[in-house]
Amino acid sequence: MNNFGIGNNTFVAESARIGNNVHIGHNCIIEDRVFIGDDTFIDSNTIIRQGVSIGRGGFIGSNCIIGEYLMDFCKDRQYHSHPLSIGVNVLIRSGSIIYAGSTIGDHFQTGHQTTIREKANIGNNVSIGTLSDIQCSCKIGNYVRLHSNVFIAPLSVIDDFVWLFPHVILTNDPTPPSSNFVGVHIHSFAIVASGAIVMPGLDLGQDCLIGAGAIVTKSVEPYTVVVGNPAKSISDVRKIKNKVTGKLVYPWREYFCNYMPWEGIGFEAWFNSLDLNEKQKFTISDINI
Numbered sequence: 001m002n003n004f005g006i007g008n009n010t011f012v013a014e015s016a017r018i019g020n021n022v023h024i025g026h027n028c029i030i031e032d033r034v035f036i037g038d039d040t041f042i043d044s045n046t047i048i049r050q051g052v053s054i055g056r057g058g059f060i061g062s063n064c065i066i067g068e069y070l071m072d073f074c075k076d077r078q079y080h081s082h083p084l085s086i087g088v089n090v091l092i093r094s095g096s097i098i099y100a101g102s103t104i105g106d107h108f109q110t111g112h113q114t115t116i117r118e119k120a121n122i123g124n125n126v127s128i129g130t131l132s133d134i135q136c137s138c139k140i141g142n143y144v145r146l147h148s149n150v151f152i153a154p155l156s157v158i159d160d161f162v163w164l165f166p167h168v169i170l171t172n173d174p175t176p177p178s179s180n181f182v183g184v185h186i187h188s189f190a191i192v193a194s195g196a197i198v199m200p201g202l203d204l205g206q207d208c209l210i211g212a213g214a215i216v217t218k219s220v221e222p223y224t225v226v227v228g229n230p231a232k233s234i235s236d237v238r239k240i241k242n243k244v245t246g247k248l249v250y251p252w253r254e255y256f257c258n259y260m261p262w263e264g265i266g267f268e269a270w271f272n273s274l275d276l277n278e279k280q281k282f283t284i285s286d287i288n289i
Ligand SMILES: CC(C)(COP(=O)(O)OP(=O)(O)OC[C@H]1O[C@@H](n2cnc3c(N)ncnc32)[C@H](O)[C@@H]1OP(=O)(O)O)[C@@H](O)C(=O)NCCC(=O)NCCS
Pocket: 165, 166, 193, 194, 209, 210, 211, 212, 213, 214, 225, 226, 227, 228, 234, 235, 240, 241, 243
């Protein structure tokens, strides 16, 4: 038995390129043309399918499938190339399934048993909670936090620094069943609280706050708080006070910095320290500070 290196009953294809100091557990399958960067840990019973690339320093839990087959393979049993690229220092928890044909950035994290379908374009520092389901052709920016049991319909667009709390649903079919899908677009710094449902094709403006349990049937203006079914505006987000401290808490970037790039220096100082090129990597160019 190998405690460090390759476990029992593990198959590594000859064409796979495995970096230094990589641990691959028992009963794993690493298929053709896989690339695994240095210092990566892959727990037992995980399958990494053809053509997947994973940057250095990752942790992939047990029972994951990375690069899962798309429908074309299920139909004709022929491998069609759908590269999946995953960045550095990722933490993918056990039971997660990531389909082939997506791009996922650095410092990506999932909870247990998350599913990410094909044609996803996911930025850096994104976290997706346990049992969440990201459907195909979604675009997710940087520093986006999705909590548990979130459902993201195909064609959804989520900009940088957006929070979706547990059981949020983004829909895309106005008259189901149909083939006329239209995705939701959530702009930077927006917050969608627990259990909210957003109707197809809506625009949730920058820094808006969707209250828990809301059914959002109309687009929401920036900085607006909406609650209820159908969701109605009750306030400007900048007037909301925390119930525990009694203090103002929005826009949240000015009051909250845990795991954000402005941790320790504040949003304004961080943003001003970026050059134009760096600023353009984020969808936050319309912030007035
Ligand atoms: C949107 C939110 C921040 C509003 O908070 P608030 O401004 O402090 O609101 P208040 O409690 O002062 O309520 C103001 C009014 O709106 C109503 N209201 C507040 N939140 C509501 C909601 N989610 N749905 C329906 N009505 C709501 C209140 O009943 C109250 O109505 P009233 O004036 O007729 O009594 C809060 O409701 C919310 O959704 N918080 C997020 C909870 C959550 O999901 N956290 C993340 C996971 S733990």
